[in-house]
Amino acid sequence: MSILQPKKALTDLQQILKLEPSNRQILLQAQETQKLIRKLAFAEAIRVEDGPSVADSIEEQLKSGSAGTLVSKDYKGPHLPAGPEGQEHLGSITEDFINEMIEFFKKEGRLPVKYVWQILLGANRAFLAEDSLVEHTVEEDATIDVIGDTHGQLFDFLNLLSKTGRPSEKHALLFNGDLVDRGSYGLEIILITFAYKWLYPNRTRLNRGNHEARSLNGMYGFEAETKEKYKGDTTFKLFSEVFESMPLATLISATQKPAPTESLPWDASPAQTSPILSKDGRKRFLVVHGGLFSKDGVTLDDIKAIPRTKLKQPGQSGLMMEILWADPCAANGRAPSKRGVGTGFGPGETNLLEISDDERDLLTSHLLHRRYEGILRVEWSDCPPALPRDATRRLHRGARRTMCYHLLRSCLLWSWRQQGCLCKNRCAGHHALHQVRGRAAPGSQADGIHQEPWWYA
Incomplete structure (x- = not known):
């Protein structure tokens, strides 16, 4: 059953019935799917393609x-x-x-709609100044962390920020999609990230x-959350428009070459002694939410040229849909996605680095725990709203030229410095994966510099 093809899903459900x-469970799913089909049909019927921008309309309201x-004079927040x-x-x-806003959110505070709109418009202006592929260079003495799939879990999100450090002139954060839906605080997380x-x-x-x-916001909760916290649909429409302006990929590059092999400890991992390097000898990471593509020959320039603000929504085909929906898979080459949308990409014929003639690693989020040989992966039990007690961590390394780093549901954090860590625990040397709930990671530091990978037993 396809998550984005409810008519086909309804046919499957009817066959099962x-x-x-x-x-009863299938009957209820069929009834909900019928409601969704009617809702989508109505939305399509009243949709106006070339109407005025919601952002422009709201800016006029703010100006007037x-x-x-x-x-309100009774408002007590920042x-x-x-x-x-x-x-x-x-x-x-x-x-x-921003600091006062975060503390306000911890106490279940709610910003006035004026401030919400101003934050969204401020982020929107920044997004519109960027290409669909953003190039980020990690300068000397700077760091970057990547956080994926926080899905409305505010306190997990804030715990991650307490470990990585917040954005600053010397520290960058990349939020790799899926900040909303499922959890109850997607709006607060979005406002914090957009404010930064x-x-x-x-x-x-x-x-x-x-x-x-x-x-998906209509199916998994963010639309309902927004309309409950800010009555009417204007604020949700603004969120939707700003989502359409968000970039689709980030290319992280070093400014320096990695440490020479002879300077590494005797027990350094193969990823340190034989790292994947670009033509000019630097480490580079292509970071996307989902993955790669159903056709060969896609280049970084192709990704950069995706007209995301014209396409608006991912749809069911094309580069934009695949970059958001694709998944690593066990099969060599490509395989149909079990989701019913997007592509499965695996080791072998579909080399993770074939999207251009320059070499880089791939970092993704998106997928629940799986185990695939030939791809560097992290397995997690999916994170419930409460702190996990039975989470496990496994790290797999495969062929050096098919490395894929994977982040999962508000649990994992990837951290990188220019020369990388010198960890002995089979990590990739130039990355760090931490489970950062509940207490500080043994050996870690407040700014997120990697010491040793760790997890709850």
Whole structure:
């Protein structure tokens, strides 16, 4: 059954009901699928393709100071400063405001809609200035962490920030999609990440995930969450429009060549002694939410040229859909996706690095725990809202030229410095994976510098 093809899913459910007419779970799924089909049909019927931008309309409301944009005198939370002269209505983001906002969210506080709109517009301006493929260079003495799939789990998200450190002039964060849906605090997570994007546009990177899409938000909770917290559908429409402007991929590159083999310890991992390097001898990582493509010959320039703001939603075919939905798989080459949308890509014929003639590693999020030989992977039990007690961690290494680093549901963090760590525990040397719930990782430091991989027993 395809998650993005409800009509086909309904046909499958009806076939199952013929075989198992008393299966109540299938009956309920069929009823919900019918409702979804009617809802999508209605939305399609009233959709206006070339209407005015929601962002432009809201900016006009802010500029005119309409009643809906006024901050109540009873509001006790942080206040966003006015913007510069002539742009007072846009607001001005500060680190103090973000810190106060985070503490406010911990206490179940809710920002006035004016501030929500200003944060979204600030992030939107930053996104629109970027290509679909963003190039991020890790400068000397700088660090970057990648966090994937926080899915509305606010306190897990904040715990990750406490380990990595927040964005700053010397520390970057890349949020690799799926910040919303499933959990109850997707809106708060989005506002925090978008506020940092507004404040530090070159130190806060965001890739769009398959859940930053209108269709999935309607099925998995973010639409309902937004409409409950901010009545009406205007704010949700603005979120949807800003999601459409988010980049699709980030290329992380070093400025220096890695440490020479002779300077490494005798027990360094093969990934340290034989790293994957670009033509000029640097480590590079292509970071996407889902994965690679159903056809050969896709280049970085092709990704950069994806007209994401015209396409708006992922659809059911094309490069944009595949970059958000594809999954690593066990089979060599390519295979149909079990999701019913996207492509499975594996070792062998479909080399993970064949998307251009330059070599790089691949870092993805998106998929639940699986085990695939030939691809560097991390296996996790899926994270419930509460702290996990039975999570396990395994690290697999395969062929050096088919490495894929995988992040999962609000549990894992990837951290990189120029020369990489010198860990003895079969990590990839230039990456770190931490499970960072509940307590500090043994041997780790507050700024997220990797010492040793660890997990809950």
